[in-house]
Amino acid sequence: MADYKKLFPLLIKNPDLHYLDSGATTLKPQVVLDKIMEYYTEYSANIHRGLYPMSERATMEYENVRKKVATFINTKHESEVVFTSGTTASLNLVSRGWGEDNILEGDEVVISEMEHHSNLVPWQELCKRKGAILRYWLVEDFQLVMADMETYIGPKTKLIALTQVSNVLGTVNPIEEIVERARKINPKICIVIDGAQAVGHFKVDIQELNVDFYAFSAHKMYGPTGVGVLYAKASRQLQMSPENFGGGMIKEVHKEGASWAIGPEKFEAGTPPIAQVIGLGAAVDFLSGIGMETVASHEKELIDYAIGKLEKYSNIRVLGKKNNRIGVFSVVFNDEDMGTAHDWSSILGSKFNVCVRAGHHCAMPLHNLMGLPSGTLRASLGIYSTKEDIDAFVEGLIEVRKIFEETDNG
Numbered sequence: 001m002a003d004y005k006k007l008f009p010l011l012i013k014n015p016d017l018h019y020l021d022s023g024a025t026t027l028k029p030q031v032v033l034d035k036i037m038e039y040y041t042e043y044s045a046n047i048h049r050g051l052y053p054m055s056e057r058a059t060m061e062y063e064n065v066r067k068k069v070a071t072f073i074n075t076k077h078e079s080e081v082v083f084t085s086g087t088t089a090s091l092n093l094v095s096r097g098w099g100e101d102n103i104l105e106g107d108e109v110v111i112s113e114m115e116h117h118s119n120l121v122p123w124q125e126l127c128k129r130k131g132a133i134l135r136y137w138l139v140e141d142f143q144l145v146m147a148d149m150e151t152y153i154g155p156k157t158k159l160i161a162l163t164q165v166s167n168v169l170g171t172v173n174p175i176e177e178i179v180e181r182a183r184k185i186n187p188k189i190c191i192v193i194d195g196a197q198a199v200g201h202f203k204v205d206i207q208e209l210n211v212d213f214y215a216f217s218a219h220k221m222y223g224p225t226g227v228g229v230l231y232a233k234a235s236r237q238l239q240m241s242p243e244n245f246g247g248g249m250i251k252e253v254h255k256e257g258a259s260w261a262i263g264p265e266k267f268e269a270g271t272p273p274i275a276q277v278i279g280l281g282a283a284v285d286f287l288s289g290i291g292m293e294t295v296a297s298h299e300k301e302l303i304d305y306a307i308g309k310l311e312k313y314s315n316i317r318v319l320g321k322k323n324n325r326i327g328v329f330s331v332v333f334n335d336e337d338m339g340t341a342h343d344w345s346s347i348l349g350s351k352f353n354v355c356v357r358a359g360h361h362c363a364m365p366l367h368n369l370m371g372l373p374s375g376t377l378r379a380s381l382g383i384y385s386t387k388e389d390i391d392a393f394v395e396g397l398i399e400v401r402k403i404f405e406e407t408d409n410g
């Protein structure tokens with residue numbers, strides 16, 4: 001198994017760290033940090049404004065990233081790539097910018113029970129504002145109940161918003177099949193996909209998925225925080241209103257009113273996160289350099305190893321399927337009085353140098369559905385993860401259990 005740790009300065013500085021929280025945010029490779037530094041030290045000008053060479057360079061680098069992202073996720077046009085501050089901002093932009101004008105009273109919006117709050121609350125709020133009906137697609141056995149699809153989606157369904165990958169279970173939803181079946185029922189249905197846990201893990205092809213909107217964050221794919229992408233299909237962009245108003249997004253402004261630019265600029269008012277976008281471009285190059293097939297197979301080998309290892313412990317329950325998944329997995333102990341996920345995570349961190357996340361992972365309805373309202377312990381893999389990291393996690397977890405068993409007996 002290739003050693004990618006040496007590409008990440010944080011792991012070079014902390015060789016004993018077992019970072020298993022890439023689902024929350026990934027670490028950043030040197031090449032991404034270098035590219036951000038290059039912007040600040042060589043051409044740190046604003047974009048789309050100056051006509052002097054340094055500003056032209058900054059504009060060219062920024063717009064090049066739009067091209068890179070378009071190629072990376074295979075959009076039809078590069079103008080379909082809108083830069084936002086992250087997945088949450090992208091999904092809110094769709095719910096406000098598209099939903100406000102296009103969802104009417106009595107319309108139906110379908111989401112699933114496994115959504116992250118970022119792909120749940122914006123739709124709840126939109127439906128409240130518009131008098132629309134929010135329907136939940138059921139999850140059973142850690143996956144969407146596909147047989148029920150036609151009972152949720154009908155002629156009144158205007159929009160479906162689903163995650164491609166669950167950030168709790170690691171389940172990969174069959175988006176292509178869902179899109180095909182949904183469009184047979186209602187060809188005009190608007191399909192929004194939350195790709196936050198997908199883009200850094202396997203090849204995403206927007207034209208193959210045939211969706212209307214697709215959201216993701218740079219910081220979960222080895223890029224910087226503060227920037228993300230909304231893929232917005234050209235025909236849908238024309239149906240959207242801007243959410244933010246100001247410089248850079250207008251065509252003309254008069255005392256009486258203003259008109260908007262056509263294309264992604266319409267949604268990128270003000271000075272955008274230039275350094276972060278440039279850093280995102282370096283993250284795309286980093287992933288393309290490794291190759292998404294290698295990224296996916298590295299993760300598959302590790303998740304198979306982790307599940308195989310955890311299966312040997314009958315008192316640890318892994319929440320998720322064996323197949324059609326990525327390397328995000330949540331666990332609980334099978335019996336009560338063994339503390340909470342928060343306890344386990346803080347002991348793993350302080351005693352075993354293992355970084356994992358505890359709680360409901362911004363998916364409260366899913367945790368309630370699983371009967372685990374106080375949360376789970378989640379480990380999530382990245383390209384730098386190794387079998388040693390998984391060993392440290394599993395062995396640490398067994399030790400944590402012993403601590404609670406002793407407390408319980410004593």
Ligand SMILES: Cc1ncc(COP(=O)(O)O)c(C=O)c1O
Pocket residue numbers: 023024086087088089116118119163165166167194196197217
């Ligand atoms: C599935 C999913 N959707 C949305 C988000 C929100 O991403 P961000 O906080 O980068 O906006 C996350 C973050 O954990 C996620 O896992």
